[in-house]
Amino acid sequence: MIDFSFINEVLVLLIDFIGIWLAILVYQQNPKGKLNKVFAFMTVLMLFWVNFAYFARIIGRDQIYLAELFLRIAWFVTPLFFTLLYLLVIYLLEKEKEYQFLSNTVLFSGVGMALITNFTNFIIKGIKFIDGNLAIIYGFGMWFFLGIGFFLICATLYPLFKEYSKFSQKEKRKIEYFLVGIFIFYLSNTIFNIILPSIFGIVRFYYLGDYSAIFLLGFTAYAIVKQELFGIKIVLTTLLVSLIAILLLLDAIVFTPQPWLQILKGFIFVIFLYFGYLLIKSVLLEIERREEIERISRAKSEFISIASHQLRTPLTVVKGYISMVLEGTYGKLGGKVKRPMENVYKSNERLIRLVNDLLSISRIEAGKMELKLEKISLGEIIKSVIDELKIKARKKNIYLKWERPKKALPKILIDRDKIRQVILNVIDNGIRYTNDGGVTIRLKVKNGRLTTVISDTGGGMAKHELSKLFESFSRGLTGSRLYTEGAGLGLYIARRFVEMHKGKIWAESKGSGKGSTFYIELPIK
Amino acid sequence: MKKILIIEDEKILVDMYREKLSQAGFEVISVFESEQALVLVKKEKPDLVLLDILLPRENGIFFLEQLRKDPKIASVLVVAFSNYDDPETKKRAFELEVKDYLIKTDYTPREIVAKIKQLLSKG
Numbered sequence: 025m026i027d028f029s030f031i032n033e034v035l036v037l038l039i040d041f042i043g044i045w046l047a048i049l050v051y052q053q054n055p056k057g058k059l060n061k062v063f064a065f066m067t068v069l070m071l072f073w074v075n076f077a078y079f080a081r082i083i084g085r086d087q088i089y090l091a092e093l094f095l096r097i098a099w100f101v102t103p104l105f106f107t108l109l110y111l112l113v114i115y116l117l118e119k120e121k122e123y124q125f126l127s128n129t130v131l132f133s134g135v136g137m138a139l140i141t142n143f144t145n146f147i148i149k150g151i152k153f154i155d156g157n158l159a160i161i162y163g164f165g166m167w168f169f170l171g172i173g174f175f176l177i178c179a180t181l182y183p184l185f186k187e188y189s190k191f192s193q194k195e196k197r198k199i200e201y202f203l204v205g206i207f208i209f210y211l212s213n214t215i216f217n218i219i220l221p222s223i224f225g226i227v228r229f230y231y232l233g234d235y236s237a238i239f240l241l242g243f244t245a246y247a248i249v250k251q252e253l254f255g256i257k258i259v260l261t262t263l264l265v266s267l268i269a270i271l272l273l274l275d276a277i278v279f280t281p282q283p284w285l286q287i288l289k290g291f292i293f294v295i296f297l298y299f300g301y302l303l304i305k306s307v308l309l310e311i312e313r314r315e316e317i318e319r320i321s322r323a324k325s326e327f328i329s330i331a332s333h334q335l336r337t338p339l340t341v342v343k344g345y346i347s348m349v350l351e352g353t354y355g356k357l358g359g360k361v362k363r364p365m366e367n368v369y370k371s372n373e374r375l376i377r378l379v380n381d382l383l384s385i386s387r388i389e390a391g392k393m394e395l396k397l398e399k400i401s402l403g404e405i406i407k408s409v410i411d412e413l414k415i416k417a418r419k420k421n422i423y424l425k426w427e428r429p430k431k432a433l434p435k436i437l438i439d440r441d442k443i444r445q446v447i448l449n450v451i452d453n454g455i456r457y458t459n460d461g462g463v464t465i466r467l468k469v470k471n472g473r474l475t476t477v478i479s480d481t482g483g484g485m486a487k488h489e490l491s492k493l494f495e496s497f498s499r500g501l502t503g504s505r506l507y508t509e510g511a512g513l514g515l516y517i518a519r520r521f522v523e524m525h526k527g528k529i530w531a532e533s534k535g536s537g538k539g540s541t542f543y544i545e546l547p548i549k
Numbered sequence: 550m551k552k553i554l555i556i557e558d559e560k561i562l563v564d565m566y567r568e569k570l571s572q573a574g575f576e577v578i579s580v581f582e583s584e585q586a587l588v589l590v591k592k593e594k595p596d597l598v599l600l601d602i603l604l605p606r607e608n609g610i611f612f613l614e615q616l617r618k619d620p621k622i623a624s625v626l627v628v629a630f631s632n633y634d635d636p637e638t639k640k641r642a643f644e645l646e647v648k649d650y651l652i653k654t655d656y657t658p659r660e661i662v663a664k665i666k667q668l669l670s671k672g
Contacts, residue, residue, distance in 0.1 A: 333603070336632035337559055340653040344565045347657035353572065376654045383634075394636060 100142035106176040107134030198247040205243030212236030265300035328386035381513040423462030449514040458482030484538040494519035554595035555579040569658035583612035602631035613645035
């Protein structure tokens, strides 16, 4: 028969030892760091929680008052622990100012809940012993306690998920470690401290939920202290392989009395170790390969960024001087010189646009492109784009028609510059590929989404061209046959910008020579 | 006559903007690095500074930080004027109260003059 109380005792001692070691380790790394201080304090609370809950359980029914006091201390500490966990996230993300209101609400809820738990019978009415196991008699406020607990969990996870995409690869890894720790902790607590006791009445595994805090602290400490972290995938694979190996070994040694079966299980254990090793090695290889690709991609983005900046200086000089020549700063231009000068200016403008597009792409792909959202009327943006492009359409002798909606449409939350660039790109494309007729722009609302519809009477596209239209460096056949302007980046950038807004962009055409219609669909929010 | 200080390390650009600004009736002074620029701002008290961001030794952000710290010159109008449009740098520049952050390739010298006149008329 397995002695659970002995295992429990060993586990508590082990957790105490590891907890103290982690607290000292993290605190010593940077005694003045807020993150390090919060971690150390959190560990102390965790030790209070685990130890007092343990004492409450071993004291026994003859000292029930003392057991209840210890239990209340453990429960008093719990919401404080969750509060510190939230603060740890805020310090980890370095977002104290942005979440000031949430932080105050969490502090108020956590501390309030701790006080109510300890000093009233609202949550814990008392305790009793069932088959020698301690069981809590919950008060009416238990649901309130769970509700606050749920709020604290959501408040902790919310900034993590919200800010995740903005961080560098290195910071993302730290967050992933923390998330794994937090996941094990929340899951164990939900199973052992909530579901098993309240639904199935099983209280003997209570301690496993409490003890899972050590995983949270372990993963977090590792993320804080270590500068270069292994990918979380390799850590989880190793952990899983080790866990199965330990179980197999225990099964073979402790639970198998027959020697022949022991040998067989030992053999299985050895085979498992070998395959486990192969698995870990392959995961490691895959991670290394991915890191290499990421490194090359970063180097490429950096190169484009620097090259673009360097390219812009001579382009500025050309733009500046040619514009001054055209304005007559150096005397009136003769009729023959003006047109070539205008062509130089236009070509230079095209080069500038190309450099800007390359920069945008390198930023999008490096995940550095951010949205500056504001409530704007899409109609206003369309009007300003039309004002800019109407001269171009007039020069080609085609119409540019804006069919204003009859009633006012809602303003939507978008990044003005980016959506303007999308609409400008699509209309400009329409003008470029239309020689007869013109371009019509409409707006329509359907299913909570606002769609800008841009139709032209130009070259149109075949089906296979439509599918490639929004990829980088591809243009419709008509485009590549008749025109050389543009490197096919505009629509690709447009797609990426629209996707950043959780929208959709696509094109339809009945075939070559039958015109095209572009749709830019954005959510109304 | 309003005085404009151009902080720019590309001589050819300085010449170009000086020409256009002088023609528009401004007095133009220029310098190619941040530390000297701080000395010049104190001495010359320009009405507006046209500030490049990527400069030799200390960058334009350093110039802005030092400028805003010194109460004698802290209120000088500054327009960041660079081809380096890194979002973080832009954000920092606005925190240090630049009136605008213009990308050079987006503007002709005439448009820059118009922008400067508009800013100076607002004060």
